[in-house]
Amino acid sequence: MSLSGALITLISVLLPLKVIAPGSVVIGGPAGRETVGRTAVSGPFVNVILSIAFLVCAIVSPIGILYDALMFGAWFNAYLAVFNLLPFGALDGWKVFWWSRRNWALIFSVSVLIGVYSFIRLG
Numbered sequence: 001m002s003l004s005g006a007l008i009t010l011i012s013v014l015l016p017l018k019v020i021a022p023g024s025v026v027i028g029g030p031a032g033r034e035t036v037g038r039t040a041v042s043g044p045f046v047n048v049i050l051s052i053a054f055l056v057c058a059i060v061s062p063i064g065i066l067y068d069a070l071m072f073g074a075w076f077n078a079y080l081a082v083f084n085l086l087p088f089g090a091l092d093g094w095k096v097f098w099w100s101r102r103n104w105a106l107i108f109s110v111s112v113l114i115g116v117y118s119f120i121r122l123g
Helices: 003-012 033-060 065-084 092-099 101-122
Strands: none
Touching (some): 033 101, 065 101, 092 101
């Protein structure tokens, strides 16, 4: 956990765009491009897996409050993956993009598609 990340998270509570950045992963010792990329993609990948799991559960659940909660879980995790995969600065997206543009494009596209689908279904 970093103080600056916690402050950014706290300040974003007041903004329309929420930023959840309480910390970061730091690799100790020498690491090549592939190690950095694979490490960076692990967080967004977990968000995509969770998003898919929420989506599948929402599809098989009855329509109602449970459906809405599961669809929100799918959207929220997709949103986190998309945000973390933005290829800027210290975000994971830059590290993944640096490692493999093809892998970055694949996971970013899947995240956007799930996010858009679940957002539409929430409406």
